[in-house]
Amino acid sequence: MPPPIFMKIDFKYKWFVMRDFDSMLMLFLDNMSSLIGILGVMAFAIPPLMVPFGSTDHEAHKTAMTAIVWTRACPGIAWALAFGNLWYGWMAAKLATFENRQDVTALPYGINTPAGFITCWNVMLPIGTALLAANPSMGADDFAIKTWQIACACNFVGGLFEIAGSVYDVRPHFAKAALYAPVAAVGFVWLALVPLTEVAKEPIIGLAPLALAFTAFFAEAGKGVYPKLSGGGALLIALAGMFFKWVHAGKYTGDNAFMAKQVNDAWDNYSGKNMFSKAFPLGHWEGVDGFIAVVFPVAVASFVETMELVETAGAAGDVYNLREAMIVDGLGTCVGAFWGSPIPTTVYIGHKRHKIIGARSGFSIGNALIYFIILNAGVFPVIFQILDAVSIGIILLIVGLMVCQQAMEEAAPRHYPAFFIGIMMLICDWATLNANSTHVGMHNLGAGSGILAAIILPQILCDLTDNRYERAAFFCLVAIFFSVIGLMHGMNPVDVHGKVTGAGFPWNNVYGEGGIMKVKGQLTISIADSKPGITGKETFPWGEKVSALCTAPPEFRVNQMMADGFPAAGMNEGWRFAVGxxxxxxxxIIHAIMQRCGCMPPPVMDNGVNLHQSAHVLGTAKITEADSMTEAEKLAKMKKAVVSSESSSEA
Incomplete structure (x- = not known):
């Protein structure tokens, strides 16, 4: 039984022990890797894409956007991290009081990394682009502030969605593989694949830290071969990468003089600068409704991830109040948005590792204080330029692989095929954003970041695997509804207000009424049409004949309002998925009727839980006890538990 949300704490609980310093360094570097990756994209990658090339204020708009990230988004993130880390420290003290024991480890907390990347590419980029499309003469500061304000408003709404998720525990109604699919997918793609591409870009810098990461985090059953090294190897990885960067082992990092200038410029431009009173973060709500279909799936993935990680902590011996943890995650996101953060926060994977070390709650509180100072003092841009982004990204890669590893341990092997289908949705999302994919199917699967599709479609496939035809039929109805309104496969041209969200070529007519840029996953309405497909007579503006569906990205070449166009080549896809x-x-339904008549095998009702996984078999056994067993003892106990479980199910 978990402790209540509000209760007195016993101050005899030792908040800080020496091992908290090791855990604090691990959590610090974990958050650092997320922040460097996300803020790097937000400050340097998307601003050039927002501003039309050739415009007179191109550089001014990019500079303004970069400045708003360092001087307004960073302080907002600081408040979010402080709120969540301090609350989780308090939760650890409450649990210690409730169970009258000292060995309670706080839940780690930090930036929601996958959601951060999705916010950059699927929210902030189209917001900024649409603002300039609607008003090309908009001033640089006004442009940057409004883009940031709308993103903060979207983040605030996402936090409310997360809080709403605490009302009802959805886990009994989903297979483990389906619940884990979107979490593992964002881990595989945004936390693992993306950093790995950076290693491939700079192999001399990246391969050595990659090797050290596996010896530090996966060797010796996850304990690593550097148990006495502070930070569990994360610091070693960061130092190795920084060494290779500053001895000029990289091809694309620039020479030492160039890198030194970047550090000096960051210090001169941002050190001590905090534009906290520049503008109210939630002062601009226009267009937020257009991003609900992106924000809602991210929130769903966040509260599902929180559920699973709190359950994992319970298996390790620390049974926290699930509803409280979900509310804290949502409130932390709302607090951050109120103070200027456009990206959500969440509970982190890694509680088990912190518990093995012997940490309490001091690592969480220390992490809050350190980041509060760094992000408010304007020194994070300097740290960003000093550290090596490739090796820091490898820490992210390890976390992403840990998420995937845990998902496969928790789910039944028979559901792996459906699980991998879910991962493919996020691969399609990445491909359309980063690999210039022009395949219509990839755009359809990755619409709205692909998160909801990564839950619902695998769930249908898991239920079909388990002969649970009636539940599969229910989720088909959910998929039909989501497809029509754009929450899944949302490549549709008409928004919920009946306005056309825009179509045509990026240099011709990419913006709809009022300059609203269409977004894959925008909340839309899809209605079956009878527009012609490709007839062989169509040509692109440059005179090339249209001969295949994949000549260009569909949203760049389709005009649903023109009868002589070729709309079947791209948009208004949701209704076709609804039919499917x-x-x-x-x-x-046919299979369900046959099953009722005894013509089909009975359903498997275990929701795809892997009974052979030690976190479930050992139940709430403390981590210290499980780790002290020999492999033979663990195996014997697992076999005994499985036999007992099977006997009780037969009875």
């Missing part, structure tokens, strides 16, 4: 899911619904 309706067909699957019919198949499920």
């Amino acid at each position: 899911y309706a067909t699957v619904f019919g198949i499920c």
